[in-house]
Amino acid sequence: MKASVTRGLGQGFVVEEVELAAPxxxxxxxxxxxxxxxHSDLSVATFIGGDFPVVLGHEVAGVVTAVGSQVTQVAIGDHVVGSLIQYCGACVNCLGGRSYICxxxxxxxRAAGQPSRLSSGGAPVAQGMGLAGFAQEALIHENQLAVVPDEMPWAPAxxxxxxxxxGAGAVLNTAGVRHGDTVVVIGAGGVGLNAISGARLxxxxxxxxxxxxxxKLDRATAFGATHVVNSRTTDPVEAVRDITGAGADHVFxxxxxxxxxxxxxxxxxxGGGxxxxxxxxxxxxxEVSTLVAxxxxxxxxxxxxxxSELKRDIPFYASAYLQGRMNLDDLITKRIGLADIEAGYESLKEPGTARVVITDFN
Ligand SMILES: NC(=O)c1ccc[n+]([C@@H]2O[C@H](COP(=O)([O-])OP(=O)(O)OC[C@H]3O[C@@H](n4cnc5c(N)ncnc54)[C@H](O)[C@@H]3O)[C@@H](O)[C@H]2O)c1
Ligand SMILES: [Zn+2]
Ligand SMILES: [Zn+2]
Structure with a gap:
């Protein structure tokens, strides 16, 4: 199959022939x-680093074509969305409803000693975040996949x-924002826009x-911001104080x-967070002042x-989208091919761009 491989820090994304193991x-x-x-994949490829060569890509949706003998949660033909949250399902955090910190x-x-899921010419290729979505196919643990309705379109999925x-989880899960609360979102990019959607929900x-x-602020208004502040031209602290009177309940x-x-x-x-x-x-x-805090x-x-609890939250956002309660379509400003990842990341620097999605894998 074809996959976009990153062979080292700063070596970009190059389409190659890669072998994928059977499940x-x-x-x-x-x-x-x-x-x-x-952005996180670009950070890994440019300054954070990790195991190389690697296939990155951790926002992935696809259709199940084969399953291992112990798979019980998904079936061939299911439409699934992947998440980089990797959890065991058996530790105290998983059992306590906090699988995101498993x-x-x-x-x-795969355990050490087992053959790599991905390889190239017999040599192992690392799998970014257990997903490796910059490829025609992927081999993923069932815990990292949630099933979504067949009618859910692929790119927003x-x-x-x-x-x-x-973005939405920070508002709904972490902060537990309640009706009537005052929310500030700093940075209306591909993640922050979803915090606006979460605040609306x-x-x-x-x-x-x-x-x-x-x-970005125009798009924020379209997503449901009640007030927007350009912090290049206006002091954002004063603006928030003016709008809220008493300060915000939640700042993201x-x-x-x-x-x-x-x-x-x-x-x-x-009482703010x-x-x-x-x-x-x-x-x-x-810096936190103990006295003030x-x-x-x-x-x-x-x-x-x-x-996030991915098995609960991914299907929830998909249904909220299908019910018209969550705007995902306007997050997508560009659709590209597998070979165009570098140009795609370049275009993310343009103010008019929110998210770029690969939809052509040939
Ligand atoms: N904590 C997590 O689990 C997690 C998960 C995913 C992404 N992230 C991080 O979230 C961040 C946002 O990701 P993104 O994809 O939305 O990035 P993005 O670049 O699309 O959005 C950032 C936004 O912040 C704006 N901005 C820049 N400087 C600003 C300033 N001084 N004041 C106000 N706004 C400013 C930019 O114009 C842009 O709209 C990234 O740092 C990413 O790595 C964290
Ligand atoms: Zn990410
Ligand atoms: Zn666990």
Whole structure:
């Protein structure tokens, strides 16, 4: 099959012929129908690194073509969406309803000594995040797959796996936003837009969105922001204070740059929570004054994958989309072929672009 391989840091994405093993145990083979370009894959390929060569791609949707002998949760012909959340289903965190912080995510991978799921000319090729969606086919543990209705279109389905789970999940799961609450979304990109959708689903009273690009803010308004603030031209802390009076109940930071996160902290009202989602730089973080935090009863929390239970949340977002309650179509600004990943990432830098999705794998 064809796959887009990254052979080393900064070596880009090159389509090659790669072998995919037959499914064993809990593995599921899928024909990939759509694969989204998320920033995290570009970060792995350009500065974070990991095992190379590797096939990346962790926003993936496809149809099941074969299953291992122990697979019980999906069947041939099912339409599935993958997630990078790897969980064992048996540790205390999984049993406590927090599979996104499973203690044994390696349970979803092949054991050392077993042949690699992906290989090239007999040599192993690493599988990005247990998924490797930048390919014609993928071999994925059934725990990382959720079944969606057949009528769910492929491209929006793929986006649910990371950007939607993270953005909407931060609001619905991590923060537990309630109707009437005041929400601030910092950064209206491919993930932040889904936080707006999550805030609408939760019935938030006020949804303030800040960004530095007017085109992003226009899209934020279309997604349901009640107020938008261009933080390049307007002080966002003052703006949030003016709009809310008492400060915000929840502030979600999708940017992750120290000055921006510090502003997020200052936007909080009494009892407010600041949620850290974006990682714009290696030194991303925030200073917390104990005196301020304790007297105003405020909190700061890191958010991994929107605290999502993927088997519950992926089908939920798919039905919310099919019912017209969640906008996924306008996240997609471009559809590309498997060979065009680098150009796709380039176009993500344009202010008019939200998400780019591979839909042509030939
Ligand atoms: N925590 C997790 O589990 C998780 C999961 C997925 C993605 N992420 C991270 O979430 C972040 C957002 O991802 P994305 O795909 O939406 O990125 P994106 O580039 O599409 O969006 C970022 C947005 O922030 C805006 N922005 C930049 N500087 C700003 C500033 N100073 N003030 C306000 N807005 C500003 C940009 O204009 C853009 O619209 C990334 O850092 C990504 O790695 C985290
Ligand atoms: Zn992602
Ligand atoms: Zn577990």
């Amino acid at each position: 064993i145990g809990h593995e599921v083979r899928i024909e990939v129908k759509a694969s989204g370009l998320c 203690l044994h995510p390696e349970a979803t991978e 793929a986006l649910i796996g990371c950007g939607v789970l993270t 939760a019935g938030a009273g006020t949804i303030i969105v800040t960004d530095i690009e007017d085109a 930071d999708f940017v992750g740059a120290r000055p921006v996160t510090a502003q997020g902290m200052q936007m909080l009202g009494k 600041l949620y850290l989602v974006g990682v714009g730089a290696m030194d991303a973080g925030v 304790l007297s105003a009863s405020q909190k700061v929390q890191g958010v991994y994958m929107g605290s």
